Amino acid sequence: MTTTTATDESASAMMVITRRAIAAGVLALLTSLVACSSDPSSSPSTESSVSGTETTSPPTLAETIVETSAETVAVAAALDDALLTEWLTEAVAKYPNSPGHLMWVISPEFTGGAAAGTLELDSSAPLEVDTPIRVASVTKTFVAASVLRLAEMGELTLDDPISQHLSPTYLEMLSGDGYDVDAITVRHLLTHTSGIADYAGFEENYEGKFQEMLEADPTFQWNRELEVQFAMDNYDPLAEPGAEFHYADTGYVLLGDLLERAMGVTSYGAAMAELLGFDELGLTSTFVERLDRPAPDKPLGHQYIGTLDYTNIDPGQDMYGGGGIVSTTREISMFFDALLGGRVFDKPETLTEMITPAADAEPGSEAASEGLGIFLMESPSGETCYSHTGYGGTTAIACPDSGITMTITVQQVDAPAEDYSDPVLRVFESLG
Template identity: 45%
Template structure:
């Protein structure tokens, strides 16, 4: 387990780590050890969308039908999804009415049954519409959906005519931010000098080498370290990612749909010790928090998903002090 602390109130960012990144090699876990961060990627994707919005290249309230690849649009529309009524904002805030393929137990069963399978973006969207009908209309209520961020990844690629990895890296300035342990798996090479990835576990199952395409297209896909994730989180909330403060305000503005208090645009809202905090979790055992009241950003990783509750307890205690 590893936790790194940064932020404007921290004179010298620092972290602590215990345990092993790879038991078979006796390699220790550290603040610069990269892991798959799964849904923590969503905050990066949402921030990229908002960077394009502040540049006037995207309209958050534009319908997605004409922005999607034709094949994806056909999959959705032929299964009853109203792509003319579904907007980029709906995808960002999980209020699109899309079923979440990633949370369906059949998905992980399929992944574990054939861990080498290379998934396509369209395959994942097809799973969503095949698993269940739409749980609601666009803009009605918060319903978390990995599928929505898979669509956002497609839209970013079409709008910019660049691969998703390149769009995110350029828009969020990974290199100038010194994020030397962060990259988009498969699509980008591991940065020179970055440590080997830690091994990650789901129960007793070593999931490190499961084909990354099962979570590559926007809902997940990034590999990062606790230092890099805490650094980015601090930069995001302290005005060093967007050009204008109004852009962060837009990212954090509460929507009008039901249960909008739980999630904004790529970031969750929670209360820790009576203080409002922003956070996001990643499926395999990663978490990022920012406390505006204290000016503290934390990122925490555990190599075993079942250790995530203990990790969150430790991080929230740190925020509450």
């Protein structure tokens, strides 16, 4: 493929990322998340102190480990498509239970991508650079940005109670399970501090009820109502609104409903496309599976959890706001580059609000490394970067100061971290 050069002349020093462990799990993040200090005068308000000390960290967040300069990956050659392909090929060869890897990089020195491996296990069909994949929870960043666009337009404020914006069906479900829909705000849903339990049970019953149902009947077609009702039927409220951080897909499923109601559409994907300007950003292969299109133009890359082919599970189980987008590593990188580059929002302060953790978040807690639909991480060089990861092996990372943005998809969730982190580390080292 053709290598192009980015035109962002404002980017300067390149960051160096050293080798690190990556937390195992369905939403394994490629980089450690750390608390970033913020100016209380410019941070969004919350009703109470958000603590992360009394809860188990959700599997969306990686473990922080000690990094040493001796672990730095050395790279001599200039980065190009061929070298990137070589690194991915080496990584895939280390773990035969993963059919392939995809990666796209945007930086001042190099913009391009690569693919290595096959579409699925026991197949000879090659993976291509623009093979579409389910990006799962990376969808949350798109949803959050769309809600913030509504706030820019004056359609809502983040501190509005959800009773003003959700469908009566969901308000009745929540109220019936003991939730105060006048106390829970839009901001609480965005920051995973609503106290609403996760229908997928990541904290409350990891690999429990919902996962068992998926394995028993992977073709069952879930919908938004069934998912919210499942959370109400199986889990009690976790905390008072604003009191604690609990990663929850349910909150973003509800935000999908909010977007549809606000924009008068039947798919939150259509709402996101309009609010975020998909056409202007060149996101022609980014859409919500089944709601926006029956299928992508190309076959999906198969993603595995052990021997379970995640691609064969009906998309309805993760399609309504917590996940749902099908895209390519190229277009996910393009969106994150535009978002953190200030080309999505009309007002700079909107982006500032999105990437600023709560002012009263406890230092070192998960809440202290989380903005609105995006997580903060600090590079070894001290640069603040922004990331989200998704079930099935996709992670997007954007470092606006250095101008580096990257998305990688590893088609095997259970692959050892050291077997697939090398391409990431080599990319950042080569641009340093």
